[in-house]
Structures are given as C-alpha cells and as structure tokens.
Amino acid sequence: MRRRLPRYLAAAFLLPASALAMLDIDTSRLFAAVAAEEDLLKGCTDVPEAVVLAEELRDRALRIERYMAALEVRKTEIAEAEATLRQRLAELKAQKDGSRNQREADTSAVRTDIDRLIAVYDQMKPAEAAAILSNLPADFAAEILMRVQPQTGAKIIAAVEPRQAALLTAQMGARSVRTR
Incomplete structure (x- = not known):
C-alpha cells in the first residue's frame, strides 16, 4: 500500500503537465502572478496595511530590477575580462613556444660550435x-x-x-x- 501512494501522486502531477505539454499551452502565464499596482489596490485603498504592503512590494520590485540590471552589467564585464584573459593566454603560449624554439636553435648552434671545436682538437x-x-x-x-x-x-x-x-x-x- 505504501508504494502505490507515490505512484498515484506522480500520476496526479504528470498527467496534467503532459496534457498541457501536448496542447502546447504557454504554462508561464498560468503560473505567473503578475498584476498592475492599480489592480492590486483596487478596492483596498482604504486599508492602510494593504497600501503599505503594495508600496513595499513596488520598492522590492524596483530593487530587484536594479539588482538584475547590475548583474547584467557584471556579466558583460566578466565576459569581457574572460575574453581578454583568453587572448593574453594565447599570446603567452605563443611567446613560450617562440622562446622554446629560440632555445632549441641556440642549443643546436652551441652543439654545432662544440662539435667544430672538438674536430679541431682531433686534428x-x-x-x-x-x-x-x-x-x-x-x-x-x-x-x-x-x-x-x-x-x-x-x-x-x-x-x-x-x-x-x-x-x-x-x-x-x-x-x-x-x-x-
């Protein structure tokens, strides 16, 4: 009996969700609780607590909007910094490869010089x-x-x-x- 209850609950949640998905209905508008300030206060302007609550909600919404805008600015700054770092990393890798090639060329030149010197002493x-x-x-x-x-x-x-x-x-x- 214990195992059937979760199955029934799952079916109770999944069947309506799958029906909405099959009908291609925009579910975001079904669950969104968006209302204009005038609609929230309609008929409640004489209740001071409701007016204070509506103002507080408006203030919070404004703070959230400002915060989200600041987050977008930070995202942009981080993306630019990441691009700059990637470019600098590519430059440093190129320099490293160039210095490695130069070192190998220098080492090869030194070996060639030593081999000539040894040949002179052999003669x-x-x-x-x-x-x-x-x-x-x-x-x-x-x-x-x-x-x-x-x-x-x-x-x-x-x-x-x-x-x-x-x-x-x-x-x-x-x-x-x-x-x-």
Whole structure:
C-alpha cells in the first residue's frame, strides 16, 4: 500500500503537465502572478496595511530590477575580462613556444660550435693540444677531452704534465658521475 501512494501522486502531477505539454499551452502565464499596482489596490485603498504592503512590494520590485540590471552589467564585464584573459593566454603560449624554439636553435648552434671545436682538437698534434688545454679551465678542458676521439684524448693526456693530467682525469670522472 505504501508504494502505490507515490505512484498515484506522480500520476496526479504528470498527467496534467503532459496534457498541457501536448496542447502546447504557454504554462508561464498560468503560473505567473503578475498584476498592475492599480489592480492590486483596487478596492483596498482604504486599508492602510494593504497600501503599505503594495508600496513595499513596488520598492522590492524596483530593487530587484536594479539588482538584475547590475548583474547584467557584471556579466558583460566578466565576459569581457574572460575574453581578454583568453587572448593574453594565447599570446603567452605563443611567446613560450617562440622562446622554446629560440632555445632549441641556440642549443643546436652551441652543439654545432662544440662539435667544430672538438674536430679541431682531433686534428691537432697531441703536444699542441696539451699546451692549449693546460691553459684552459679544468672543467672545460675535461669536457673537450671527453668528447675527442679516445685515441686522441689519450695522446693529449700523455702530453700534459702529470699534475695537470691527474686534475683533468678527476674532472672527467666527476662529470661522468654527475651525468648519471
């Protein structure tokens, strides 16, 4: 018995609503309680409470209208701000892509320069390369030695004085440990 009651209630509400929908009747006017102020006070102007209530309702309606107008203005402002933010985001993404491409180009250019430098050291005589590497900072010299051909690197290290060779070897080992 308990389950039938909600079904009856649902049918009681759904049948009239579906009938209105099928007849294509504008339901908004059926449920709207819109009346002009004169109609509200018709025959009640001698009742002070009714007059006060009508004025209060009119004031509230005006406040609601102003509030709705302010909301529309805010909606417009928010839409404009959102459009501006989307445009700025697109600009920033374009800048980011541009800087990434520039960085990649710069990195490629540096790699090309390093490869040329390594090729030069590969072509030099070991004694000459050792003399130049001895005057370079140890980390830079170790980097060059790690990139030249192993046979050339061995000959260059052999031509460097033993103390400098030990320092370069230590730098090369430290670089290998850092890259892992």
